[in-house]
Amino acid sequence: MEKQQFLYEGKAKRIYATADPDLLVVAYKDDATAFDGKKKGQIERKGMLNNRISSFFFQLLASRGVDSHFVRQLSDTEMLVKKLDIIKVETVVRNIAAGSLSRRLGLAEGTPLSRPVLEYYYKDDALGDPMINEYHIYALNLADRGQLLKIAEDSLRINEILSGYLRGKNIILVDFKLEFGLFKGEVLLGDEISPDTCRFWDAETGEKMDKDRFRRDLGGVSEAYAEVLDRLTGGKS
Numbered sequence: 001m002e003k004q005q006f007l008y009e010g011k012a013k014r015i016y017a018t019a020d021p022d023l024l025v026v027a028y029k030d031d032a033t034a035f036d037g038k039k040k041g042q043i044e045r046k047g048m049l050n051n052r053i054s055s056f057f058f059q060l061l062a063s064r065g066v067d068s069h070f071v072r073q074l075s076d077t078e079m080l081v082k083k084l085d086i087i088k089v090e091t092v093v094r095n096i097a098a099g100s101l102s103r104r105l106g107l108a109e110g111t112p113l114s115r116p117v118l119e120y121y122y123k124d125d126a127l128g129d130p131m132i133n134e135y136h137i138y139a140l141n142l143a144d145r146g147q148l149l150k151i152a153e154d155s156l157r158i159n160e161i162l163s164g165y166l167r168g169k170n171i172i173l174v175d176f177k178l179e180f181g182l183f184k185g186e187v188l189l190g191d192e193i194s195p196d197t198c199r200f201w202d203a204e205t206g207e208k209m210d211k212d213r214f215r216r217d218l219g220g221v222s223e224a225y226a227e228v229l230d231r232l233t234g235g236k237s
């Protein structure tokens with residue numbers, strides 16, 4: 001499937017049309033941003049690494065019965081996806097306190113949570129993606145009850161699948177963010193699942209293997225992303 005006209009550009013990806021109106025090409029960039037775009041930079045080989053890592057996770061989820069927009073990987077930096085009507089609700093699932101949860105609730109980073117926490121955020125860059133609850137979602141007509149139930153169930157199921165899989169690769173899944181959309185009326189997982197959108201900690205050392213290395217200027221960012229891919233693919237990247 002050839003990419004055709006350029007449609008739009010996000011912070012980490014470019015989107016292109018294809019000959020099929022139901023399908024898009026996503027091209028992953030090396031650009032990195034944090035803190036609502038206030039911090040900008042580049043992570044060497046990130047486009048390739050995140051495309052491959054996301055492709056891997058989408059295929060893993062499909063094999064366990066969780067469908068997404070992913071159709072197939074097209075090249076090192078590109079994947080073919082179904083065109084979704086974006087639902088403006090992002091979910092974050094957390095297993096261990098970190099980041100904004102640690103700040104908001106005064107929990108030391110690394111504090112285990114006795115059960116997974118599911119949070120909703122309003123996908124709106126201008127507002128800085130504020131946290132919302134189900135009442136906001138219904139009041140703003142962002143999703144209906146059936147759609148939100150599917151979003152919540154898929155998010156928690158994805159947590160189970162990915163946490164278990166990554167544990168076998170000596171990686172702790174601390175937390176992650178997901179986005180969803182509608183394809184022919186059906187709620188489908190969209191966007192990406194990568195070290196840009198997840199917190200991964202090495203199970204032995206606790207070392208961060210994700211975008212927190214960029215956000216917090218820890219160095220070794222590209223190397224950490226490459227290590228995640230290596231562990232997923234058994235070094236055959």
Ligand code: TMP
Binds near residue numbers: 099100196197
């Ligand atoms: P947080 O602790 O900053 O709220 O982040 C929770 C998770 O969501 C973490 O794995 C990083 C991911 N995330 C994104 O993918 N995009 C974002 O814009 C933010 C703020 C977090």
Ligand code: ASP
Binds near residue numbers: 034035036196
């Ligand atoms: N991707 C978001 C941004 O640019 C935030 C983040 O991941 O920290 O700003």
